[in-house]
Amino acid sequence: MADNIYLPYLATIEKITQEAPGVKTFRLKFKDEEVARSFEFKAGQFGEYSAFGEGECTFCIASSPTRKGYIECTFREAGKVTSALARLEEGQTMGFRGPYGNTFPMDEWKGKSLLFIAGGIALPPMRCVIWNALDTRSSYKDINILYGAKSVADLVYKHELKEWEERTDVNLLTTVDPGGETPEWKGQVGFVPAVLEKMNPASENTIAVVCGPPVMIKFTFPVLDKLGFKPENIYTTLENRMKCGVGKCGRCNVGSKYVCKDGPVFSRAQLEALPAEY
Amino acid sequence: MEQKYIPSKYMPPKYIPKSSLKAWLAKVKDDGRHIYAPVTENGKTNFKRVKSVDEISMEHIQTAQSAKGAVFPRTEKLFSYAGGQQGDVALQDYNPNDIPDTVVFGLHPCDAAAFKSLSGIFSWGAKDRPFDERMKRVTLVGVSCGRSDVFCFCTSVGGHPGSAEGSDILLTAVGNDGYLVEIITDRGQALVEKGADLFEAAAAGVSKEEHLASVPVRFSVEEVQRKMAGSFEDDIWKKQSARCIGCGACAFVCPACACFDIQENAKGNGAGDRIRCWDSCGFSLFTLHTSGHNPRSVQSQRWRQRLLHKLCYMPDRLSVRGCTGCGRCSRACPVDMNLAEHLKEFERLKV
Numbered sequence: 001m002a003d004n005i006y007l008p009y010l011a012t013i014e015k016i017t018q019e020a021p022g023v024k025t026f027r028l029k030f031k032d033e034e035v036a037r038s039f040e041f042k043a044g045q046f047g048e049y050s051a052f053g054e055g056e057c058t059f060c061i062a063s064s065p066t067r068k069g070y071i072e073c074t075f076r077e078a079g080k081v082t083s084a085l086a087r088l089e090e091g092q093t094m095g096f097r098g099p100y101g102n103t104f105p106m107d108e109w110k111g112k113s114l115l116f117i118a119g120g121i122a123l124p125p126m127r128c129v130i131w132n133a134l135d136t137r138s139s140y141k142d143i144n145i146l147y148g149a150k151s152v153a154d155l156v157y158k159h160e161l162k163e164w165e166e167r168t169d170v171n172l173l174t175t176v177d178p179g180g181e182t183p184e185w186k187g188q189v190g191f192v193p194a195v196l197e198k199m200n201p202a203s204e205n206t207i208a209v210v211c212g213p214p215v216m217i218k219f220t221f222p223v224l225d226k227l228g229f230k231p232e233n234i235y236t237t238l239e240n241r242m243k244c245g246v247g248k249c250g251r252c253n254v255g256s257k258y259v260c261k262d263g264p265v266f267s268r269a270q271l272e273a274l275p276a277e278y
Numbered sequence: 279m280e281q282k283y284i285p286s287k288y289m290p291p292k293y294i295p296k297s298s299l300k301a302w303l304a305k306v307k308d309d310g311r312h313i314y315a316p317v318t319e320n321g322k323t324n325f326k327r328v329k330s331v332d333e334i335s336m337e338h339i340q341t342a343q344s345a346k347g348a349v350f351p352r353t354e355k356l357f358s359y360a361g362g363q364q365g366d367v368a369l370q371d372y373n374p375n376d377i378p379d380t381v382v383f384g385l386h387p388c389d390a391a392a393f394k395s396l397s398g399i400f401s402w403g404a405k406d407r408p409f410d411e412r413m414k415r416v417t418l419v420g421v422s423c424g425r426s427d428v429f430c431f432c433t434s435v436g437g438h439p440g441s442a443e444g445s446d447i448l449l450t451a452v453g454n455d456g457y458l459v460e461i462i463t464d465r466g467q468a469l470v471e472k473g474a475d476l477f478e479a480a481a482a483g484v485s486k487e488e489h490l491a492s493v494p495v496r497f498s499v500e501e502v503q504r505k506m507a508g509s510f511e512d513d514i515w516k517k518q519s520a521r522c523i524g525c526g527a528c529a530f531v532c533p534a535c536a537c538f539d540i541q542e543n544a545k546g547n548g549a550g551d552r553i554r555c556w557d558s559c560g561f562s563l564f565t566l567h568t569s570g571h572n573p574r575s576v577q578s579q580r581w582r583q584r585l586l587h588k589l590c591y592m593p594d595r596l597s598v599r600g601c602t603g604c605g606r607c608s609r610a611c612p613v614d615m616n617l618a619e620h621l622k623e624f625e626r627l628k629v
Contacts, residue, residue, distance in 0.1 A: 006356040007356070247404070248538070251564060253587075
């Protein structure tokens with residue numbers, strides 16, 4: 001049965017968290033006990049999630065591989081399939097194919113400091129890496145997180161942001177776009193690149209991981225340049241439309257590189273070698 | 279250029295009289311195999327499943343559609359689901375035993391070679407079982423080309439009107455009375471054995487060369503590929519595709535195009551099939567993100583993807599080309615884009 005790569009695993013939705021308006025996190029447990037026990041993945045990988053009757057959509061695995069027994073995904077209701085997923089309730093069944101794609105080279109990063117820069121709904125792919133690093137905390141030096149969203153309401157994982165804020169072994173800076181603040185807001189106000197410049201993190205022996213909308217990435221890279229980050233020490237994940245997830249359907253390639261197989265994780269040095277087609 | 283026989287343990291070639299061909303195919307068919315062969319209806323010739331071998335016509339230069347549907351159907355079930363509405367789902371994998379043993383008869387060398395291109399795509403990394411199960415059950419009986427037209431350019435992309443590449447058996451009409459039979463694979467030999475008494479030893483010294491169509495070489499494909507690889511930002515894509523209407527006809531008739539969509543064929547009450555169906559990189563929706571962003575937002579970018587995929591990315595990543603020079607895209611194009619001419623334009627580029 002498992003040798004048909006298009007046949008998803010069935011998974012029960014154990015828990016649904018409303019993260020922000022239109023944004024939900026699903027905790028999934030595989031129905032097949034053997035699959036639940038043997039399923040493994042690494043930070044950065046993605047999957048194809050099924051709402052049977054509507055189709056599949058592609059998201060990263062947002063939970064950390066250090067947390068066993070389940071996987072989580074966080075998605076915004078945007079199209080046909082994500083809207084169908086959003087209508088599902090706890091205890092109901094959906095499908096998952098994966099894990100697909102390459103991974104963040106977390107072993108290579110051991111002994112280095114990590115700087116995470118995320119915008120909006122792009123925190124989920126990074127949350128996997130952040131928890132992975134925090135769960136193996138002694139392997140890394142300083143961990144800094146800069147997370148920005150359009151408004152206070154749009155910040156996802158609010159309970160976890162609070163947890164990171166309270167921990168002493170991680171430094172979290174949150175920001176919202178000008179006009180997105182509330183009277184109670186104690187974080188920064190400003191766009192991510194500007195706040196990053198003010199934050200002025202050290203680049204020495206540090207890996208920067210950047211995930212966000214294209215416009216945020218476009219303006220963040222020059223700031224990282226100014227801070228002294230070399231292209232090979234900056235990582236991001238690309239998201240392109242996919243159907244198969246395994247290099248056959250023909251959609252996600254950027255030049256000769258396939259986001260589903262060669263990515264989704266790319267260093268900035270690798271990105272610079274790709275044609276501008278993403 | 280001379281087309282050598284492909285070395286095979288089933289050398290030397292055999293001969294079958296034209297009058298025996300249908301008797302052989304009838305035996306093959308009586309064995310329960312499905313036979314797909316060229317059938318002419320309303321002036322168009324296409325591969326169809328034949329009920330009687332009398333339906334087969336061999337007068338065409340090129341069928342409108344390729345034979346790829348034998349292993350990559352236009353729509354194909356990947357699995358079924360039930361109970362989706364209640365949120366408690368049961369899945370039923372497709373049954374490979376439902377796939378019949380199939381013979382594709384009468385495909386030209388360009389089409390047979392394209393099965394290698396398809397295999398390259400579907401065998402990259404993860405095994406594609408729906409494709410593999412069909413490939414396991416198909417035998418390709420190629421027929422060399424005795425005629426060609428101005429759209430044919432197989433010889434420019436490594437092929438030949440008498441090439442046995444991809445075929446399990448290759449027939450070449452030698453004169454009006456019969457075919458030279460090259461048996462290339464075990465699968466081909468097994469098919470010949472269905473009517474072994476109908477085949478004769480080929481006459482000594484018989485050559486297929488003089489019976490093959492002459493297809494001139496139009497360009498150096500190595501040179502085209504080299505220049506194309508360095509032309510991502512060149513204006514040539516815009517110039518060539520200015521009149522492209524993005525209809526996708528080229529992809530649908532192409533024997534080597536394998537891009538697909540995965541869709542739900544919902545049947546109500548939470549039940550249905552997950553299917554895949556042919557798609558085209560020429561469509562604007564192909565790469566459109568939910569956000570509205572589109573990495574290939576204009577037609578010239580999609581034309582660039584089509585050519586680079588076939589002539590650079592596939593050779594680079596899969597060691598096969600995605601074009602076998604059948605010329606169907608040029609015959610089908612409603613705005614008369616001609617692939618061989620467009621490829622030749624790259625040869626002249628200064629890169």
